[in-house]
Every structure is written in structure tokens, then in C-alpha cells.
């Protein structure tokens with residue numbers, strides 16, 4: 001940074017100094033910079049300003065070695081013997097002194113005698129002149145230092161300006177009486193201000209700011225606001241911070257958050273996850289029916305209730321419904337009602353105003369319903385919502401407006417609701433754990449998603465899709481799957497549905513030593529299905545061996561998650577571990 005500054009920046013000051021020296025001493029003066037460019041000069045040097053002093057000279061030596069040089073007779077001086085203009089030299093004597101600033105040589109100031117009289121002045125008072133020239137070099141150096149400081153300050157100012165202007169908050173600083181001192185671009189932007197507002201009073205521009213706030217600072221430190229100018233309305237939150245210097249209050253910095261901007265950013269982040277019905281893998285009748293119903297639902301504004309076992313793709317369908325709807329440009333906001341404790345869920349859904357309760361965040365909190373304005377809110381695991389919140393949600397659904405905790409007025413909401421659950425809400429209604437009126441409000445468009453068991457035709461398709469996805473993700477080249485594995489997977493019951501299938505494919509790709517997924521790579525639970533098949537064949541007489549095999553499989557299945565599974569299974573069957581192993585071999589049971 002400092003390197004960029006040179007004597008060039010202060011050349012008019014330097015020229016003045018050169019002329020002052022000349023006027024006092026009647027000897028010509030010249031000054032060169034660190035590149036040997038003449039910066040200033042008097043007499044014959046005036047026309048040479050701006051040109052480079054070529055070759056080796058006393059000036060060059062003084063600059064590089066940072067020493068004062070005195071030459072009383074150029075014709076026989078050692079330094080001059082190397083000078084390229086030695087032969088045409090018209091000088092009688094010379095004194096030059098380096099200009100040093102922070103131990104760096106920035107140039108040289110020199111006195112040159114072109115007549116015998118001038119040489120006598122130098123020769124008769126060399127010590128005094130050297131001292132004088134040193135003082136002049138110091139003067140130039142201090143001017144340079146001041147210039148470097150100014151440059152650094154300007155640079156800092158520029159950086160701060162860019163920093164403040166690239167903030168996504170609007171900020172303004174005012175004195176203790178409210179007069180505006182500085183502000184960033186965002187401030188003018190969000191409040192639609194066109195004029196220069198420096199020195200204007202903030203209270204006359206932003207009437208919502210509580211005027212005597214500096215007397216009751218803590219009370220008005222942070223608040224939500226509504227700003228109106230003609231047809232323009234802005235809602236947001238502002239915070240006031242004191243500027244204190246040496247225990248004196250000097251003013252305030254106020255920052256403003258534009259609510260629309262917060263919502264827009266939220267959308268941008270969530271836009272990364274765009275799912276449409278075409279991305280939902282499956283061609284079976286069961287899934288095609290669900291896709292058809294979902295497309296119909298997307299064209300309406302009514303509430304959708306998606307039901308289906310865990311991992312069947314309820315959230316995926318909810319996103320697809322939103323993305324196919326005319327709300328797709330607006331937010332899709334998800335709330336997992338089971339993951340958030342009941343006491344927090346209320347503020348998560350509906351938000352609160354500043355100071356609504358002890359511990360409430362500065363500036364209040366935007367609720368998910370507000371964030372989802374003009375978009376869709378996805379209430380996942382709705383069956384886990386408490387009765388207390390069910391009543392609140394019902395009120396919002398009925399009245400289409402919500403009351404934020406701590407607020408005196410209601411907010412109109414325009415949000416499409418898609419709820420989902422893997423619970424049987426009708427059963428819950430019968431047991432009194434889910435409100436009947438809310439159930440009917442939610443279940444306007446029911447969408448049931450089939451379990452993977454009900455769409456076995458899709459399993460191969462899903463396997464291929466997931467193999468590609470995870471091979472890419474994990475950077476492995478797994479390209480095929482053994483037919484026996486596919487058959488085993490088709491036969492399995494998939495209680496965890498697609499999520500469970502995803503886990504197993506991810507696991508087997510991780511474990512695959514080659515490019516093929518083989519039977520030994522998939523968990524045993526998938527291979528022990530025979531057990532369930534035998535059990536379900538009620539009414540059919542089995543041989544004793546079949547029964548024995550069935551009981552062994554049952555026991556293995558029961559303890560499959562345990563480390564000592566064989567020991568526990570053997571104990572449960574009333575046989576020794578060795579006998580169990582023998583029987584496993586006899587019945588060709590593959591076990592972990």
C-alpha cells in the first residue's frame with residue numbers, strides 16, 4: 001500500500017521547497033524520485049523536470065546507499081569518474097542528500113554549483129549546507145509521510161464505504177439530536193429516498209422512530225416498524241446502537257432489516273431443491289395414480305393431506321405439488337411438527353413480536369406462516385401436533401389470519417397448506433387425540449401414497465436410479481447388480497419404504513469391492529424373508545423339518561440386531577450354539 005506513494009504525489013510542494021532553497025542560497029536545486037525521475041528543479045533544471053536522470057551519478061549513489069555526498073571537484077572525483085556525462089559536465093560542485101521516510105529511500109535533493117561563485121558558497125560552508133540540506137530532505141520526508149497517512153486513511157474510508165454499502169441491512173448514523181450524518185445505499189433504497197439527507201433530522205424522515213428514544217434507550221432499542229410513503233409500504237425491524245467515545249454519547253447507528261428481503265433470501269436458498277412430479281421415480285399404476293392426483297391438487301388452493309407410511313415420499317410429493325402450482329415462485333416452507341418441542345412450535349409457526357415474553361429475540365421473530373406468504377407451508381408429521389396447537393392452527397385455517405404472540409393486530413395470510421402424516425388420523429380422532437374439525441379442514445384433498453410393497457414393479461427402476469445416484473455421490477464405479485439381489489429386494493417387505501431402499505443401496509455401494517452388487521453385500525434382514533412367508537401360510541400343514549427351519553429363522557430374525565445373535569437364538573430355541581450352527585448348515589440358512 002505504501003509502495004504506491006512516491007514523491008510524485010507531493011511534487012508541487014517539492015517544487016516550492018526547491019525554489020525557496022534557491023532563493024536563500026542562490027544555488028540551483030534539483031530533486032529526483034526513487035526511479036531517478038526529476039520531480040522538481042530550478043534554473044536549467046526547470047525544463048528537465050519529468051525526465052529520467054540516466055546512468056550512474058552521485059545522485060544514484062546517494063539514493064541507493066542512503067548517504068550524503070559532497071563533490072568539490074567533479075573533474076577528479078572517484079564517483080564522477082563513472083558518470084556517463086563526465087566529459088560535458090558543467091558543474092563546479094555538488095551536494096546531495098537522500099530523502100528517507102520509514103527507512104526507505106524515496107529520492108534525492110541536490111545543490112549544484114554551475115559557477116565558481118556558487119562553488120565557493122558550497123565549499124566555504126559545507127558543513128552548514130549539508131545540515132541545511134538534511135533538514136530540507138526531512139521536510140520533504142514529513143510531507144511524504146503525511147501524504148502516505150492521507151492515502152491510507154482514504155483507502156480505509158473506501159473499504160469501509162464498500163463494506164457498509166454491501167451489507168444487506170440499511171444503516172444510518174445520527175448525532176444525539178437525530179441529525180443524519182452517514183448512511184449506506186441500502187438506507188436510501190429501502191426507504192425510497194432520492195435526496196441527500198445528510199444533516200436532515202431522522203424523525204422527520206422516519207416517523208416511526210420513537211423520538212425521545214435516547215432518553216429511554218433500552219425501551220426503544222429494537223422494534224418492528226411499518227413505513228409508508230405514498231403508495232409505498234415497507235415492513236421490517238430496526239435496532240438502535242449507541243456511539244460512545246470516552247464515556248460520551250456521540251450519537252447512534254440504526255440498522256433496518258427489510259422483511260421482504262429476508263423472505264426473498266429464504267426463497268433463494270430453498271430454490272435449490274426443485275422437485276417436480278417427473279423427478280419422482282416410478283411407473284407402477286399405484287404411483288402413477290398418486291402423481292395424477294398430486295397434479296390435480298397442485299391446480300387448487302385447497303388444503304392437501306398426504307398420508308402414507310414413513311419414507312414413501314410425502315415431502316417429495318408436497319414439494320412437487322408446490323412446484324407445479326402457480327405459487328411456485330414463492331416460498332415452500334417446511335415445518336416438522338414432531339421435531340420441534342410444543343412450546344417452541346407455536347413461535348416457530350406464528351412468530352412473535354419484540355418483547356412478547358422474557359427471552360424473546362431482539363426485533364421479534366418471523367413465523368413460518370409469514371415466511372410462506374403467497375407460497376406453501378408443509379406441515380409434516382401433523383399427527384404429532386399437540387391439541388393446544390391444533391386449536392391455534394384451526395383458527396388460522398378458518399380465519400386466514402394469524403395473531404403473532406405479543407401483537408395487537410392480526411396479519412392476513414395467503415398460504416397454501418399441505419400437511420402430511422404416517423399416522424391414522426381417523427383413529428386419532430376416535431381416540432380424541434386429534435381434533436375432528438381440524439382433520440376435516442386438512443383433509444380437503446386427501447392424497448395417499450402407496451408403500452413400496454404396493455408397487456414392487458418400481459423396485460428395479462428405483463434400484464437403477466439410486467445406484468447411479470450413489471455411485472456418482474460416492475465416486476465409485478458400481479454399474480450392475482446381481483439378479484439374485486434384485487429378486488431378494490423385490491421379495492422383501494420394505495417397512496422403511498424408499499428411504500430404507502436408499503440406505504441399503506448406499507451401504508452396498510460403499511461396501512462393494514468390484515463394480516457389481518452381490519448378495520453378500522446386502523444385510524441379512526433382506527434374506528430372512530422366508531420366515532415371514534412360512535408363518536403367513538396358515539392352514540397349510542408343514543413338515544417337522546419345515547417347522548424347525550421356520551423356528552430357527554424366527555429366532556435369528558428376532559435377535560439379528562444383537563451382537564450375540566446366535567447365542568441368544570440358540571438359547572431361545574433350547575439348543576446349543578453348536579447344534580444351531582449344524583442346523584443352519586443343514587437348512588442352508590445364510591446368516592451374518
Ligand SMILES: Nc1ncnc2c1ncn2[C@@H]1O[C@H](COP(=O)(O)OP(=O)(O)OP(=O)(O)O)[C@@H](O)[C@H]1O
Pocket residue numbers: 279280281282308309310311312313314315316317380421422498499502
Ligand atoms: N419416488 C421416489 N423417487 C426417488 N426418491 C424418492 C421417491 N420417493 C421418495 N424418495 C426419497 O426417499 C426419501 C424419503 O422421502 P420423503 O422424506 O419424502 O418421505 P416421507 O414420506 O416424507 O418420510 P417421513 O414420513 O419419514 O417423513 C427421500 O430421500 C426422497 O428423496
